Amino acid sequence: DTAVSQTPKYLVTQMGNDKSIKCEQNLGHDTMYWYKQDSKKFLKIMFSYNNKELIINETVPNRFSPKSPDKAHLNLHINSLELGDSAVYFCASSQSPGAAPTEAFFGQGTRLTVV
Amino acid sequence: AQKVTQAQTEISVVEKEDVTLDCVYETRDTTYYLFWYKQPPSGELVFLIRRNSFDEQNEISGRYSWNFQKSTSSFNFTITASQVVDSAVYFCALYSGGGADGLTFGKGTHLIIQP
Numbered sequence: 137d138t139a140v141s142q143t144p145k146y147l148v149t150q151m152g153n154d155k156s157i158k159c160e161q162n163l164g165h166d167t168m169y170w171y172k173q174d175s176k177k178f179l180k181i182m183f184s185y186n187n188k189e190l191i192i193n194e195t196v197p198n199r200f201s202p203k204s205p206d207k208a209h210l211n212l213h214i215n216s217l218e219l220g221d222s223a224v225y226f227c228a229s230s231q232s233p234g235a236a237p238t239e240a241f242f243g244q245g246t247r248l249t250v251v
Numbered sequence: 252a253q254k255v256t257q258a259q260t261e262i263s264v265v266e267k268e269d270v271t272l273d274c275v276y277e278t279r280d281t282t283y284y285l286f287w288y289k290q291p292p293s294g295e296l297v298f299l300i301r302r303n304s305f306d307e308q309n310e311i312s313g314r315y316s317w318n319f320q321k322s323t324s325s326f327n328f329t330i331t332a333s334q335v336v337d338s339a340v341y342f343c344a345l346y347s348g349g350g351a352d353g354l355t356f357g358k359g360t361h362l363i364i365q366p
Contacts, residue, residue, distance in 0.1 A: 169353045177290075177340055177361075181353030226296060228353075240354060242288075242296035 139163050142227050142243035149217055150251055157212045157246045159227030166231065168210035169240065170202060173224040182225075185210050217250045224248070253278040255345050257357035264333055265365050272328045272360045274343030280304075283347035285319065285326045286354060291339040299341075302326065330362075338364045 140161045149155050161168060167186040173179045183202045184191045190202065199215045214221060227243040254277040264270045276285065287299040300310060302319050310317045314331045330337055340361050344354040 171353065177359050179342065179344075179354075179356040179359075181355070184353050224294065228296075240286075241298070244295045247294075 139241045140227055140229055140243040142225075142246050144246060145244060146247050146249075148249045148251060151217055151219060153217050154213070154215045155217060155248070156214070157225055157227075157248070159210050159212070159243055160208055161227075161229040161241070162208065163229055163241060165229035165241075166207060167229060168204070169228040169230075170210065170212050171226040171228060171242075173226060173245070175223070179226070182212075183210075214248075219250050222248055222250045253280075253283075253345055253347055253355050255343050255355055255357035257341075257343055257360050259360045260358070261361040261363065263363040263365060266335055267332050269329060269331050270333050270362065272330075272341050272343075272362065274326045274328065274357060276324050276326065276343070276345045278345060278347045280347035283345060286344040286346070287317070287326075287328050288342045288344060288356075289339045290342065290359070296342075299328075333362075333364045335364050335366050338362060 143158045147155060167184060169184045170182040171179050172182050181193050182196050185202055185204050201213045203211045203213060212225060224245045224247050226245050228240040230240040256275045259273055262270060283304045285302045289297040289299055300317055307319050307321055316329045318327045326343060340359045342359045343357045346354050
């Protein structure tokens with residue numbers, strides 16, 4: 137029973153398209169995140185979302201927007217895709233960041249390739 | 252600002268050797284949490300350990316051990332009697348709240364265990 141699941145696992149799309157990556161967690165966690173891993177394997181936080189409060193990493197372009205229909209889901213929408221958006225995107229969840237954070241559980245990643 | 256440095260980009264050892272992965276962190280917060288994650292070739296991120304800033308006890312889990320030293324801001328990871336299955340990229344990460352409220356990762360150490 138997967139704790140954090142992302143779909144799709146692979147996504148190939150053309151420049152200029154709009155795409156979404158879905159994420160669901162069944163752990164009952166109240167905080168979810170999106171991370172980006174670039175071609176050099178560097179992992180960087182993009183967003184965190186807790187109780188309808190969204191915290192955005194200032195370096196993330198506004199073409200990226202997370203959408204949370206409910207506590208168990210945090211989807212990532214990307215508009216006007218660019219070549220530089222090619223990366224692996226990881227969804228994660230953890231308990232409330234205000235308290236001592238437990239480990240973040242990560243999804244299996246979505247490899248996005250923009251051509 | 253917080254930062255995690257993993258100076259070793261790649262380490263290659265022969266199976267059964269012991270190997271230590273270094274991690275140095277920077278933060279102005281007095282309360283913080285340190286993590287290690289493993290990323291095998293299959294790409295998922297696997298949680299290994301979490302340590303809070305008030306607990307400097309070293310930890311051992313099977314062949315894995317961690318040495319946390321606040322005096323040198325280091326949280327090193329040792330694998331004893333390495334095995335080929337230990338081959339992976341290992342990430343050290345720091346959480347101290349603020350910003351996007353997620354983990355700040357080091358750039359990772361690619362560990363290669365040769366048979």
